[in-house]
Amino acid sequence: CVQCRLSLDQTWHPEHFFCTHCGDLFGSDEKDGKPYCSRDFYHLFAPKCSGCGESVRENYLTAANGTWHSECFVCSDCMQPFTDGCFMELDGRPLCVQHFHSRQGTLCGSCKKPITGRCISALDLKFHPEHFVCAFCLRQLSQGIFKEQKGKPYCPACFNKLFVRLKCYSDLTDWQIKILCKEIDVFELENI
Numbered sequence: 001c002v003q004c005r006l007s008l009d010q011t012w013h014p015e016h017f018f019c020t021h022c023g024d025l026f027g028s029d030e031k032d033g034k035p036y037c038s039r040d041f042y043h044l045f046a047p048k049c050s051g052c053g054e055s056v057r058e059n060y061l062t063a064a065n066g067t068w069h070s071e072c073f074v075c076s077d078c079m080q081p082f083t084d085g086c087f088m089e090l091d092g093r094p095l096c097v098q099h100f101h102s103r104q105g106t107l108c109g110s111c112k113k114p115i116t117g118r119c120i121s122a123l124d125l126k127f128h129p130e131h132f133v134c135a136f137c138l139r140q141l142s143q144g145i146f147k148e149q150k151g152k153p154y155c156p157a158c159f160n161k162l163f164v165r166l167k168c169y170s171d172l173t174d175w176q177i178k179i180l181c182k183e184i185d186v187f188e189l190e191n192i
Contacts, residue, residue, distance in 0.1 A: 018035070019035060019036050019037040019040055020034040020035055020036055020040075022037060022039075022040050024037050029041035031045055042055040042057055043055055047060075047067040048067070049066075049068055049069045049072050050064070050065075050066030050067060050068050050072070051068050051069065051072025051073060051074070052069065052072050054069070056068075056069060061073060063087070063089075063094065064087070064089045064092060064093065064094045065089075065092050066092070073094060074094070075087070075094060075095050075096040075099055076093040076094060076095055076099075077095060077096070077099035077102075077103075078096060078098075078099060080096060082094070082096065088100035090103055090104075097114055098113075098114065100114075101114035101115070105126065106119075106126060107126070108126065108127050108128045108131050109123065109125030109126060109127050109131075110127055110128070110131035110132070110133075111128065111131055113128075115127075115128055120132040120141075122146070122153065123148065123151060123152075129142060132153065133153075134146070134153060134154050134155040134158050135149075135153060135154055135158075136154055136155075136158040136161075136162060137155060137157075137158050139155055141153055141155060147159035147163075149162070149163055
């Protein structure tokens with residue numbers, strides 16, 4: 001008949017040419033032999049973007065256990081795209097290298113850059129070995145002993161010059177000297 005339409009390899013009466021879900025006219029989208037308008041087809045059956053939650057139609061990528069619009073695949077902390085193509089995953093969310101190490105507590109306490117090899121743990125922070133230095137003379141504190149003053153590390157010589165008067169230093173007991181001297185832990189972080 002003149003009023004019938006051919007779609008989905010079938011002939012349809014005009015009164016039956018509607019979306020199974022919303023009842024509007026449908027295009028050429030179908031699932032399990034049932035017709036759908038494009039809006040409902042993508043809403044109901046297309047994968048959802050892990051970034052914005054909207055349906056993914058084209059130009060997408062799969063990473064970090066999800067499907068993403070390319071413009072939605074950004075660092076979960078700073079919302080910047082991965083311009084170098086490198087990202088890290090933590091708890092199912094993509095992160096840039098800087099924010100991954102920040103969340104892991106593996107940024108150097110001095111230069112604020114990621115630590116991936118040997119590190120020194122002191123003052124409740126981690127340091128690249130070459131960045132753990134005396135706050136006054138800037139010599140590397142690699143011998144395992146330093147003294148702390150207001151959250152800063154000092155080699156014993158600088159600490160004594162700056163903070164201990166020599167005449168009263170001899171009055172300190174062994175346990176008071178041990179309190180002033182703190183040992184540092186050197187260990188290897190796993191390559192992340």
